[in-house]
Amino acid sequence: MSLNPSPNPPSPRRTVPLALLAVIILVTAGLAIAATAVYFDLRPNAASTASGPGRTTVVDDLGRTVNVPLNASRIVVLAPSVMDLVYRLGLRDRVVGVGCTAGLSGGIENEYSPNQTSLWNLSAALCITDYPSLDTSGVALLTPELVIATTLTSVADVATLSSTYGLPVVLLAPSTMEGIVGDVRLMAEMFPSTAPVANALEASLGQTLANATSFDNGLSTNGTAIPSVLLTYGFYSGEYYTYGPGTFGQSIIDLAGGSSIAAGLPLEYAGLNASSVLLDQPSVILYGTSWNDPYLVGGQTPSVWTSTAPYWSQLNGTKVPVDVTIATEPDPTMIFALPWFLHDLHPTLVPLPSGLPP
Amino acid sequence: MGAVAVRPVRGGETPTSASPWRFGAVALALLAGLVVLLGLSALVGPHWLPPLAVFAILLHEGSGGLLGSACGGLAPNPATCSIWTEVVWDARVPTLLVALFCGAALALSGGTLQGTFRNPLCDPFLLGLSSGAAMGASVLFTFQLALAEQATLLPVFAFVGALVPGMVVYAAARRFAANPEALVLTGVALSALFSALLATFLFLNPSGGLQVSFWLLGNLQDQTWTRAGLLAATVLIGGSLIVLYGRELNVLQLGPEVAESVGVEARRTTRRLILLSTVVTAVAVAFTGVIGFVGLVSPHVVRLLVGPDYRRVLPLAALFGAVFLLGASDLAQVILPQIFLPVGIPTSFAGVPFFLYLLYRPGSRAR
Numbered sequence: 001m002s003l004n005p006s007p008n009p010p011s012p013r014r015t016v017p018l019a020l021l022a023v024i025i026l027v028t029a030g031l032a033i034a035a036t037a038v039y040f041d042l043r044p045n046a047a048s049t050a051s052g053p054g055r056t057t058v059v060d061d062l063g064r065t066v067n068v069p070l071n072a073s074r075i076v077v078l079a080p081s082v083m084d085l086v087y088r089l090g091l092r093d094r095v096v097g098v099g100c101t102a103g104l105s106g107g108i109e110n111e112y113s114p115n116q117t118s119l120w121n122l123s124a125a126l127c128i129t130d131y132p133s134l135d136t137s138g139v140a141l142l143t144p145e146l147v148i149a150t151t152l153t154s155v156a157d158v159a160t161l162s163s164t165y166g167l168p169v170v171l172l173a174p175s176t177m178e179g180i181v182g183d184v185r186l187m188a189e190m191f192p193s194t195a196p197v198a199n200a201l202e203a204s205l206g207q208t209l210a211n212a213t214s215f216d217n218g219l220s221t222n223g224t225a226i227p228s229v230l231l232t233y234g235f236y237s238g239e240y241y242t243y244g245p246g247t248f249g250q251s252i253i254d255l256a257g258g259s260s261i262a263a264g265l266p267l268e269y270a271g272l273n274a275s276s277v278l279l280d281q282p283s284v285i286l287y288g289t290s291w292n293d294p295y296l297v298g299g300q301t302p303s304v305w306t307s308t309a310p311y312w313s314q315l316n317g318t319k320v321p322v323d324v325t326i327a328t329e330p331d332p333t334m335i336f337a338l339p340w341f342l343h344d345l346h347p348t349l350v351p352l353p354s355g356l357p358p
Numbered sequence: 359m360g361a362v363a364v365r366p367v368r369g370g371e372t373p374t375s376a377s378p379w380r381f382g383a384v385a386l387a388l389l390a391g392l393v394v395l396l397g398l399s400a401l402v403g404p405h406w407l408p409p410l411a412v413f414a415i416l417l418h419e420g421s422g423g424l425l426g427s428a429c430g431g432l433a434p435n436p437a438t439c440s441i442w443t444e445v446v447w448d449a450r451v452p453t454l455l456v457a458l459f460c461g462a463a464l465a466l467s468g469g470t471l472q473g474t475f476r477n478p479l480c481d482p483f484l485l486g487l488s489s490g491a492a493m494g495a496s497v498l499f500t501f502q503l504a505l506a507e508q509a510t511l512l513p514v515f516a517f518v519g520a521l522v523p524g525m526v527v528y529a530a531a532r533r534f535a536a537n538p539e540a541l542v543l544t545g546v547a548l549s550a551l552f553s554a555l556l557a558t559f560l561f562l563n564p565s566g567g568l569q570v571s572f573w574l575l576g577n578l579q580d581q582t583w584t585r586a587g588l589l590a591a592t593v594l595i596g597g598s599l600i601v602l603y604g605r606e607l608n609v610l611q612l613g614p615e616v617a618e619s620v621g622v623e624a625r626r627t628t629r630r631l632i633l634l635s636t637v638v639t640a641v642a643v644a645f646t647g648v649i650g651f652v653g654l655v656s657p658h659v660v661r662l663l664v665g666p667d668y669r670r671v672l673p674l675a676a677l678f679g680a681v682f683l684l685g686a687s688d689l690a691q692v693i694l695p696q697i698f699l700p701v702g703i704p705t706s707f708a709g710v711p712f713f714l715y716l717l718y719r720p721g722s723r724a725r
Contacts, residue, residue: 023598030594037455037587040448062505132571133579133698135404137445143437156580159509163582164448165441267562 058189061173061182062151068168071193072145078130079150080112082172084331086148087120088201089187089194097142098122099130099153113290113325133157140165146190148172174330177251181205184332205335212255212338215350219257227345229258230277230317233288233324234300235309239271248334249327256341258284274310282317284345288324320344381670384663388677392458395684399454400446402691404698408432412446419447448583455586456645457578457687457701458680459593461652463642465679466597467635468653469660469672473607474631475538481654482639485545485632486523488648489552491640493559494519496570500559513585517644523548524636531632535625536614541632575700576649578687585645596638597676603631604669611666651705652679655713662716682709 057067075091077083078099086095101110108124109117110131116122128142129135134157139147147161147169161167170190174180181202188198219226231249232240243249244265253260261280262272287309289302302321306312326337342350400412414430433439467482474480482488494515497503504511527545534540560570606627609617614624639653656679657671664670683705690704 023602026594026598030591033594034587034591037452037583037585037590040583064506129404129698131697132575132700133577135698136580137403137405137449140441140444140449141405143441154580155509155512156577160449160580160582165444 056189058170058186060171060186061175061179062171064171066168066170068170068190069145071191074142074144074146076128076139076142076144076147077149078128078134078147078153079172079329080116080325081150081329081331082148083112083116083120083122084329084333085172085183085187088332089184089191089197091191091194092120095126096144097128097139098126099134099149100124100127101129101131113323115323116325134161136160136165140167146170177209177248177255177335180330180332180335181209201332205332208335208338209255212342215342215346216255216257219346224257224346224349226257226259227283228261228280228317229253229256229284229286229345230261230272230280230282231286231288231322231327232272233328235274235305236271238274238310240274240277240310241269241271243327244268244270248330252327252334252338252341253345255338256345258345278311278314281315285315285317285319286322286327286341286344287319288327289321290324318344318347381664381674384660384674385677388674388681391681392677392684395681395688396454396458399457399684399688400450402688403445403450404691404695405445407442407446411442415443415446416451419443449581452581452583452586453578454684454687456581456589457684459586459589460578460642460646460649461656461679461681461683462597462676463589463593463638463679464649464653464683465656465675466593466600466672467639467642468679469657469668469675470600470603470607470631470635471653472657473610473668473671474628474635475542476611477538477542478658479654480542481650482635482643483648483650483653484542484549485527485636486547486549486552487520487636487639487643489549489556490523491516491520491643492570492574492648493552493556494522496556496559499570500563513644516647517640519552520640520643521636523552524632524640528629528632528636531625531629535628538628541628574648576647576702576705577698578646578701579698581645589641589645592638592641593676596634600631600634600638601669601672603627604667604672607631607668607672646701649683649702649705651702651709652683655709656682659713659716 055067055069057065059065073094074096075086075094076097076099077086077095083095083098086092098108099111100108108122108127112120112122128138130153134153136157139161144167147167149158149169149171151171151173153171158169158171161169170186172183172186174183184198184202184205188195188202191198218224230240230242231253232242233249234241242262242265243253243260244262244267247268250260250263261277261282262270265272287305288300289305290300300309305321326334339350339353343352397413400416401407401409411429411432414426414432415428417426418428429439429442433442464482468480471480471482471485472478494517495512497519498508498511498515523545526548527541530544531541556570606617606622609620609622610624610627617624617627657675660671660674660678664674683701686704686708687701689708690699690701693704
């Protein structure tokens with residue numbers, strides 16, 4: 001293929017008037033299109049500008065101010081951690097859609113464990129595709145009054161829901177255990193009808209956190225040995241993937257009176273070399289098990305761990321399987337699971353709580 | 359690189375530009391394809407809407423409410439009609455306009471850089487614009503800047519990130535305009551540098567990868583009228599200025615010395631074309647991320663159809679790029695309606711076989 005034009009190139013002298021005319025036309029067209037486009041975007045959107053006695057303004061976890069309807073009757077939920085909160089507040093019946101990887105095999109169970117799917121009565125009929133992009137028009141066609149998401153939803157998708165469809169989008173993205181409790185209060189602001197349930201939930205979560213903190217403080221004053229802990233959500237290529245500083249996994253270990261062997265890592269979700277784990281010999285190994293989910297957490301079921309995790313048989317610490325969603329999704333269930341973690345790390349001091357883990 | 363890739367001009371070579379009739383026919387065919395695709399694209403989406411209702415919405419909204427009725431009376435109730443209107447007019451139309459102008463921008467930019475650097479392998483991303491944009495976006499997420507305003511700042515950071523490598527190459531062109539290989543290699547080096555920075559950021563903050571993956575995969579979703587307008591204005595204004603340099607680009611193919619001898623200021627022309635291409639590409643990348651192949655293949659396809667004269671190649675490449683990206687986007691949505699396939703994937707799947715066919719078909723100039 002030749003990039004070269006004719007060997008007798010045309011003269012570089014331009015026929016200015018014609019070219020100038022073309023430029024003027026195109027520049028004018030460009031400016032006109034830009035002005036028209038801005039006009040279309042600036043038109044008031046009925047939904048986004050709605051206000052009145054049936055509405056309130058809240059500040060979400062990202063500091064966004066959002067005007068929302070009180071006691072919205074149609075909700076779209078875009079993360080399992082939000083669904084947990086919605087369910088506990090008795091709002092499940094108002095959920096008209098949940099985010100899921102609908103186009104991939106596994107459907108709703110790519111994001112929701114079988115336990116969650118069953119408990120929350122979720123089905124593929126509720127699915128709104130959210131991978132790799134959220135089906136924003138699908139959300140709009142469900143005519144929700146409120147969309148509750150986390151930072152797992154891209155900022156571009158959140159902007160589209162808000163600006164294009166005028167939907168109020170609240171982001172629940174707590175960064176601490178206390179933040180999870182704060183989200184209960186935020187939900188109660190948006191759903192005043194749930195106030196009694198929300199108050200009870202907030203009190204219960206606060207008490208559970210206080211108990212764990214008290215136990216943890218007591219350990220240091222009593223001089224009780226602090227167990228070293230590996231909390232891992234998967235293994236790959238000779239590494240155990242774990243929760244570093246600033247993660248909820250780290251907070252769980254701290255509150256349960258343990259010392260994470262990943263505490264000194266510079267990264268949040270780093271891989272620990274399996275041989276260094278072997279040398280460390282953590283006292284307790286909490287290993288995250290999934291439900292054979294091929295996309296999100298590696299598909300590592302308990303049998304996969306015991307058969308193929310590196311140096312598994314040579315790790316002498318107590319090995320405890322943990323539903324990976326509990327250590328990963330920042331929701332009330334994470335806090336209510338703390339008594340079980342306390343028992344796992346201090347079996348002689350903390351009796352096994354009655355009932356099943358949340 | 360360029361010395362290897364560019365065939366030297368030999369005396370007595372037959373002029374390869376096609377006739378004006380051929381140019382007109384190709385232009386008309388592309389324009390017709392564009393019009394058809396624009397109409398079809400409004401019908402395509404993850405959710406089926408009645409075609410007549412879609413066209414009624416286009417007519418009604420496009421005429422400012424003067425023509426037709428909202429949804430053509432096909433919606434079951436006003437609330438549903440309102441949502442259909444938002445889906446079609448406020449989501450699908452801006453998206454297809456962004457696809458159109460983004461395709462044009464990438465193709466125009468690719469053709470310009472291939473001519474400026476006299477290198478057929480050039481495309482807008484060879485200069486590091488894509489990795490610069492992704493790196494710019496990742497800064498926003500890695501350092502958790504302006505959490506509540508990230509959606510607004512995202513294209514701004516990406517745009518600035520894309521400008522950086524382009525401006526470095528532009529600055530380098532002040533001294534090395536006569537050495538296109540050095541300029542291209544500068545871009546390649548910058549691309550590697552920004553890729554390394556991006557990888558470092560993602561390593562430090564893996565959760566930021568979710569947001570940045572938008573740039574890495576290319577995505578036409580989440581477009582707005584403002585974005586479409588900004589891109590349209592940039593492409594039409596920047597593109598028309600680029601097309602004006604068609605003659606100079608033709609002369610530059612003979613080398614800077616020859617160009618200077620016939621009155622073309624090679625150094626200044628090179629710098630201006632790099633600047634214009636960078637700005638046009640940076641705006642497109644800021645809104646859509648990295649969409650590969652369009653910028654590389656479109657000028658080549660057009661060259662195969664109408665010859666190497668840049669006065670013809672550049673405007674037709676823009677048209678072809680628009681048709682190509684719009685078509686690839688529609689194809690992806692028709693084949694996999696449940697998955698928002700990053701548009702860079704269908705552009706490659708659809709484009710590579712077509713490109714290879716054009717290259718090796720009987721009678722092709724490339725054979």
